[in-house]
Amino acid sequence: MSCNNKRYLFYIEQNYAFEILRPLxxxxxxxxxxxxxxxxxxxxNCTRFTEDEDYTFDVNEAINYAPHACFVPGNVIPKFIPGLKVQVFHGLEWKKKGHFVIRDCFDLYCTHGAATTNKFSQLAKNHNFFDVVETGWPKLDNLFNTHKFNFFNNSxxxxxxxxxxxxxxxxxxxxFNEIKKLITEGxxxxxxxxxxKMDLSWVKKxxxxxxxxxxxxxxxxxxxVLQSADVMLSDTSxxxxxxxxxxxxxxTLNNSEPGSYLIDISTPEELKQALNxxxxxxxDLLNAIEQYAQSLHPYKDGKSSVRIINAVEHILTNGKRATKALPYNFVRTLKARIKLNYWKL
Structure with missing residues (x-):
């Protein structure tokens, strides 16, 4: 990377953004x-900001900041905020509805591995207003350097x-009932x-x-937590x-697209046998997990953030490969103006 005194903006709407964007x-x-x-x-939760992090609620301040590029872990960013719009994603789960929806907001998609790069590259050819660069996910830069924590005093x-x-x-x-039983069994x-975003009524239970x-x-x-656990139980997270x-x-329980890398069950009664x-x-299972991991996110070097910045710097210097400008999308822009109460032209 080269030092060019660039101004970058992080556009955030959820707390998960901190863990994703701080390595970046x-x-x-x-x-x-x-x-x-x-x-x-x-x-x-703004108490999570550190003293040396510069944040604002004022869209006018963000616009006057005149960022060269904006990084977004969510799904949208208004077109009226200046700078290259960069999608870095808020998760790896490409199976979820909406993951491959093109919302006319981004100049660059920073994908994680073949599982997402191939599809977004085809979409880029179809739309021709955004680029796709496989970089890996910044949130994972610290994953492989994190150590286990001793949560329990037994083995x-x-x-x-x-x-x-x-x-x-x-x-x-x-x-719920099956987990409750297994906790009791010990x-x-x-x-x-x-x-x-989990339903609070279930959190309380x-x-x-x-x-x-x-x-x-x-x-x-x-x-x-990921490093400390021996096995995960989930669904389509x-x-x-x-x-x-x-x-x-x-x-997993009723994964939306179960593969050989998962032990997928259809009823809670199968849980204990599946955990064992x-x-x-x-x-065969371990091999399937490794193959899936390679397709999903082959990078374990902790340098995905560096690759993202390099991709952005390249476009800022040389321009996008895509030849069309971002679509205006009047309806989405109007919704953003209402949400941010911003009406300047």
């Missing part, structure tokens, strides 16, 4: 450039339950980590299950991919 922030600051965070909506296997929040996909309601230690062998994890930084990158088995199978994985 480190790479940007190391290169002598500056960052401003634009906080949109009421879902971001029982650790099961991480990490369901998605989507009402159509979440396993939290269906698995054969495993349990870590339970909910998505920030699971909180009542806390015991010597069951901990509800509230920390947004999940790397230590994006965190499945992150866990698979560590070469460890995942049990995951804790004694066959060579």
């Amino acid at each position: 922030q480190d790479a940007i600051l190391e290169n002598g450039n500056t960052i401003k965070w634009l906080v949109v909506g009421a879902d971001v 029982k296997p650790i099961v991480l339950f990490a369901p998605t929040f989507s009402p159509a996909l979440t396993s939290a309601p269906e698995l 054969d495993y230690n349990w870590l339970i980590k909910f998505h920030p 699971y909180q009542h299950l806390t015991a010597n062998n069951c901990i509800i994890v509230n920390d947004e930084d999940i790397n230590q 994006s965190v499945i991919g992150e866990f698979s990158l560590l070469g460890k088995p995942v049990v 199978a995951a804790l004694a994985p066959t060579p």
